[in-house]
Amino acid sequence: MPDTPAAAPADRRRPQEAPLVVSLNSSGIYLGIGLGTVIGGLSLSSGLGLTYALGAVLAVVALAWLVVTARAADVRTTEEGR
Structure with missing residues (x-):
């Protein structure tokens, strides 16, 4: 490789x-x-109230996804570096 x-x-x-x-x-x-x-x-x-609430929920979900995938990438990188 x-x-x-x-x-x-x-x-x-x-x-x-x-x-x-x-x-x-x-x-x-x-x-x-x-x-x-x-x-x-x-x-x-x-309605606009639901739009703002949905936007906030989607932002939190996206942030959680980034944290989880970043941690998984760190684990894989650490294991490959051994």
């Missing part, structure tokens, strides 16, 4: 899978845009 840091992007660690990584990334972006449109439309039809 080439000398690639453990924190390198997946397309650099496995160059043969770069097209798959790019397509999955694009699919995730499109899914997020679609879900955001649906959730935003539903919350706006319910």
Whole structure:
């Protein structure tokens, strides 16, 4: 295996899978845009109070997701570095 840091992007660690990584990334972006449109439309039809509350809940969920995935990445990086 080439000398690639453990924190390198997946397309650099496995160059043969770069097209798959790019397509999955694009699919995730499109899914997020679609879900955001649906959730935003539903919350706006319910009133501004619900829109702000839903925005706060989604922000907390996103922050929790970042914390969990960052910790998982730290554990994987530590295990690969041994």
